[in-house]
Amino acid sequence: MNTAQQTARVGLFFLLGVALVWVTFETLSNGKIFAPKSHTIVARFDDLRQLKAGDDVLMAGVKVGSVLKTQLAGHRGEAVLQIDSNIDIASDATATVAMSGLIGGNYVSIGMGTAGLPPLMDGAEIRTVESPDLNTIMAQLGGLGKELQSSLGSFSSAFNGDPKTGGGIMQKLDKLVTENTARINATMENLQQITDKINRGDGTIGRLLNDPKLHDELLATVDEIKSAASQAKELVANAQAVIAQVKSGQGALGTLVYDKKAADDIKASIADLRTVSDKIARGEGTLGKLISDDALYNSAQITLKKADRALDGLNDSGPITAVGIVANALF
Amino acid sequence: MNEPATSACSKTRNPFTGVEANAVGVRVDAISKKYDGVTVLKNVTFDVQPGEIFVMMGPSGSGKSVLLRQISGLEYPTSGTVTVDGMDPCLEETRYRVRIGLVFQAGALFNSLSVYDNLALYPREHRSGGEASIREKVMHALRILSLEDAARKFPSELSGGMKKRVSIARSLVMEPQLMLYDEPTSELDPVMSATISEIIATLKNEYSVTSLVVTHDRALALTIANRVGILMAGRLVTLGTADDLRSSTDPRIVDFLNPKIDIEHPRFKKLEAQEKDTS
Amino acid sequence: MKRIVSILEGVGSVVQLLVKSVSYAPTLPRQWARFVEQCYLIGYTTMPIVSILSFFIGTVLALEAGYSMEGFGAKEYIGSLVGLSMARELGPMMTSVLLAGRVGSAITAELASMTVYQEVDALTVMNIPAARMLVLPRLAAILVMMPVLTVIANIVGWFGGAVVARYVSFVGISSESYFAALRHYTKFKDVIYGMEKAEVFGFVVVLVCCNIGLSTRGGPREIGAAVTRGVVVSLILILVLDYFVTKVLM
Secondary structure (H helix, E strand, O other): OOHHHHHHHHHHHHHHHHHHHHHHHHHHHOOHHHOOOEEEEEEEEOOOOOOOOOOEEEEOOEEEEEEEEEEEEOOEEEEEEEEEOOOOOEOOOEEEEEEOOOOOOEEEEEOOOOOOOOEOOOOOEEEEOOOOOHHHHHHHHHHHHHHHHHHHHHHHHHHHOOHHHOOOHHHHHHHHHHHOHHHHHHHHHHHHHHHHHHHHOOHHHHHHHHOOHHHHHHHHHHHHHHHHHHHHHHHHHHHHHHHHHHHHHHHOHHHHHHOHHHHHHHHHHHHHHHHHHHHHHHOOHHHHHHHHOHHHHHHHHHHHHHHHHHHHHHHHOOHHHHHHHHHHHHO | OHHHHHHHHHOOOOOOOOOOOOOOOEEEEEEEEEEOOEEEEEEEEEEEOOOOEEEEEOOOOOOHHHHHHHHOOOOOOOEEEEEEOOEOOOOHHHHHHOOEEEEOOOOOOOOOOOHHHHHHHHHHHOOOOOHHHHHHHHHHHHHHOOOHHHOOOOHHHOOHHHHHHHHHHHHHHOOOOEEEEEOOOOOOOHHHHHHHHHHHHHHHHHHOOEEEEEEOOHHHHHHHOOEEEEEEOOEEEEEEOHHHHHOOOOHHHHHHHOOOOOOOOHHHHHHHHHHHHHO | OHHHHHHHHHHHHHHHHHHHHHHOHHHHHHHHHHHHHHHHHHHHOOHHHHHHHHHHHHHHHHHHHHHHHHHHOOHHHHHHHHHHHHHHHHHHHHHHHHHHHHHHHHHHHHHHHHHHOOHHHHHHHOOOOHHHHHHHHHHHHHHHHHHHHHHHHHHHHHHHHHHHHHHOOOOOOOHHHHHHHHHHHOOHHHHHHHHHHHHHHHHHHHHHHHHHHHOOOOOOHHHHHHHHHHHHHHHHHHHHHHHHHHHHHO
16 A cells, blocks of 8 residues: 555544544533533522532523532532523522432522513522422421321311310210200100190000100111211221321331332322311211211201200190191101 | 676765765773573674774674674673774764664564665665665665665565675665674675675775674685684684684684584584574 | 562663653654554554444443343433443543554564564664654554544444444333433543543553563564563553553543
């Protein structure tokens, strides 16, 4: 091979190398040397976390620059951000340090701010918002568990009641019955009188009144109320057990992070809990009705009052009418 | 073939005319050389007068080539000193001031270069003149040794004798002040040997080039030598003119100059063995 | 003991050769033709093997990374792994290893045969130091060619990784996400860093091989021994230097 050819090949090869270096440079550094001038803004945070020089600066998810350097500024961390010169950042925009993934790096996210406001000048300081990091989120998750527990506690105290404040629903029901004992007794006496009268007088009414069905139904209603109350207690106990699980889960942070099932379980049980309380709120089920439906309490009272009145009226009017009144009032 | 060479050398346009060559003397003072404990040279002392032809003879393996390496500055002797024109030949500055041509026994041509480039290397590297004058010089040297046709060949395409001639030509181009020849006539036909003798003599007679020839070619030695030394087993056994040698009665010298081929002679066998070793 | 002395001798002669060669640096413009020839031998003729090898190194890297990262869903990071390891370590390193095998052996063989056949002696007598004519153009050529070879190795390796990332079924990430990860984590300074490493390795390989070639003694059989020694010493030096150069450049 002659020398000229050899020289040409070496020259070609060298130029190829230079070109490839240039391509690499352009690709990896976005051709910073000849890129349009950029301006810098300063963002101060209490905690920069793992933010480092070279990390991206994103605005609505679009890269608008990179972190030039990080340094301490007094008691805070300061990140100098290099922003492409064609990007204007509104002066009320805020910057946060965001995570791009559990094990990934961080980036600085800049909000849009208000359009029309004057843009930040070179070297200006941007407003910042501290964003919680993973540890804070975990801590908050623990706090959430506690809150849930306390709210469920007040939920149960609503049932069981605090003696000082007049008691919960159960106590109120007790009270209702107790308060009206005299009346009921009176009613019973009246009834006795009527019965006596009927025993003595009209057979048909007597049979009607002697029929135990009415009394039984009244008792059954009370029983239902009792069993509803015990169901409510059970539910509260269940809820407490769930909370206990949440609490123990919170201790094992690793489980919560890596065991998706545990997290799912918690989510599912919280969701269940929510459906239950939603149902309660919507007034579905016995307990729901009991709680959400004031009408029941009212109608119970009204019924008793009506029964009272009816029995009173029974003394005056004819027996058949009286039976009709009682039947109408009660059913 | 002798005639053109001689006449070429006597022309004023020959490569050596422009040089005011100072005759250079060599002094070898009590040098010894050991390789890994084996003594090759033992206390050798002689000097080469400026402008004379000194022939060092001796059987193969007697240390002649090693002696040349010490004088040409390729190696330092284990003890003793060598001076060329009063300077240490191993120093680079000595070689700047005294041009030493060394004709290697095997030629030592640059295998990657053509014959022409082999010859042109020295003037190019030392920037003596432009490419035209270098070409003239090189072609002249090639002509002297009847090598014009080989200019474009590569050393691997040459026979042993041609390599030797190219090597001599390469030294001539250097316009040497001191020429060292290592077996210049081995592998050459008698005509070419005669040419070599002519060249050596011409360099000496007309241009005062000091020459040191190492050979076992008795005819060459006795023809051209001003003085002859005989080296045997690393020792200098005698030193004198060619006539001194011829009239010597020392049995070793008589034996050496008039070898009797006696196959059964133990020394012959020994020499044969040494011959094998060195080759 | 004798070994230690011979190692020290080697180090000393390398340093001497380096100083001598550098002191002849001003003669480099006059040796332009030789420099170009060495560039051709060192750079141009080494390029194909460097390309082939780094392509497959890239593929293996991507394959291994894909295999092990699949387990925890980090396949998107294959690009960054291939990009960084090619640019910072494997590109310069494998180029130097190939250089030791291909160019180092050739240099040692050539200089050893020149020494054994007395060509170097002839040069010395002609007052043309071997350090000037034989070593300097090679050192200059390696300094110019090594970055070129390294950047070729990097880019070919990156594309090798991209091919595997795209077409091997269990890796199967798109070329876009591969190169996005590569670009995100591999900076130009990593490429420069790799080139600096490669320059050191290449320079040392050439210098050491020159020295071993020039210090060959004995007959033609020694040429083979010298070549073996040259390559082995070069490889050892590359790996040892790799640690120290990495530490220094960090």
